Amino acid sequence: MYKHIYRRFLEANPTLLHFASHSHHYWPDATREAQLQYWDDSAKHVDHKWEFLFTQKVPVAQKLIAENLNLSNPSQIVFAPNTHEFVFRLISSLDWTKKISILTTDSEFYSFDRQANRLAEFAQFEVVKVPVMPFDTFHERFEQELASRSWNLVFLSHVFFNSALVSDFKRLSQKASPSSLFVVDGYHGFMAVPTDLKTVEDKIFYLAGSYKYAQGGEGACFLHVPSSARHRPFYTGWFAELAHLSAVGNQVPYPEDASQYSGSTMDLTPVYRLIATLETFKKEGLSVTKIHSWVQQNQKLFLEELEKKHHPLLNKRSLIVSDLNHHGHFLTFNLPSVEETQKMVAHLKNQGVLTDSRGTRLRFGFGLYHDKSQIEKCISLI
Known part of the structure; x- marks a missing residue:
């Protein structure tokens, strides 16, 4: 819905699933x-x-x-x-x-x-x-x-x-x-x-x-x-x-x-x-509240699709969260070790999914340029 704002960045990275937007966000064409x-x-x-x-x-x-x-x-x-x-x-x-x-x-x-x-x-x-x-x-x-x-x-x-x-x-x-x-x-x-x-x-x-x-x-x-x-x-x-x-x-x-x-x-x-x-x-009518709502919907979809995977490391037990209705724009999973975390980051990168980590914490960031198809594809590659 909002991909037209980021056309140049998306065209420059056509095969990349960019889920590190909390770290380095795509820039609007303007x-x-x-x-x-x-x-x-x-x-x-x-x-x-x-x-x-x-x-x-x-x-x-x-x-x-x-x-x-x-x-x-x-x-x-x-x-x-x-x-x-x-x-x-x-x-x-x-x-x-x-x-x-x-x-x-x-x-x-x-x-x-x-x-x-x-x-x-x-x-x-x-x-x-x-x-x-x-x-x-x-x-x-x-x-x-x-x-x-x-x-x-x-x-x-x-x-x-x-x-x-x-x-x-x-x-x-x-x-x-x-x-x-x-x-x-x-x-x-x-x-x-x-x-x-x-x-x-x-x-x-x-x-x-x-x-x-x-x-x-x-x-x-x-x-x-x-x-x-x-x-x-x-x-x-x-x-x-x-x-x-x-x-x-x-x-x-x-x-x-x-x-x-x-x-x-x-x-x-x-x-x-x-x-x-x-x-x-402002031109697009995107208040912070509206941006936040879009990201919350995508985060909810991500977690719903992830739950179906029954992944041994990325699951509700390892998710750091207090209240998803009052949460930042990235999801953080606390993994057993730094080595396991880095291994997961490298695996995702090899699959074309860009994330990042801090110590034992793996982060998935969400932005306006994500939609249902990208989220489902990301989950399929985990």
Whole structure:
């Protein structure tokens, strides 16, 4: 039904059953024209390019993102090439002359987890990770840690990358101290799971980007900053002073909007692609709720067909799930060993089915370009 949006990617991979859309999503055709448009705009505006980009293009992207997250102030969104740049800028907003405590989980994406582990090597940093499993008690256990002290930084995912389990970050944010930086990694939830930030937009920092379900490719990440935030990250860049470059001296001023978290020179081609994708969805009448419903139908069909196989490894017993009606856009199966998992990934690849794994967890991702025939063929090859 929606394959026409992805004609170029599908034609480039005619025999591939792509079930890794949680990792590397196909891009809509409109992103190709958007990429070329960036070149044309650069040629047209030359020395005045940055003025054009930040007054004409960035506001469009901010508005489209805000619409999908129900944010009241699009200008409180800032862009960077990757979320890790934002993560370290957030950490550098804390007072490093004092002991810093970080509360997180054991299921955060590699970039944050690696950074947290590195910081934990220093005596002044304390990193506490709450296990996500068993998920039935996760929120209660996380709340207990939140109540145990005033944390400098609280960081957790909306949709956990290694399971697709969905956290109730709104509930948890209400339990956090007002002095804590409360950061939600929304990368595996943005444009997949319906997300309304209206009631917490003054409380949380929200990170996401276009590489996954926003389908614009790498390089267009963003951070929503609460309007009350007034920080001076020591990991800074010239974009944060973009409006006052002619007056630059020995002072280090910071703007009062989201651009206090701006970095430095970046290629905005990905932002053009992101705009093209989100505008395509609007044109097609594809709200996040509608996208989510389509994927849920395909996930249900996948599991129904899989059950008929009576597979010894891929079955209901190995499926990691809490509530399929409130779940991310990939299904995760926990296999007996890393070796078994890698063997299964290789077997599927040899059959023309692309999936991926994280440790012992095998992931099948679903997108708008999947239909009943592809799902049935995938199951037949397992």
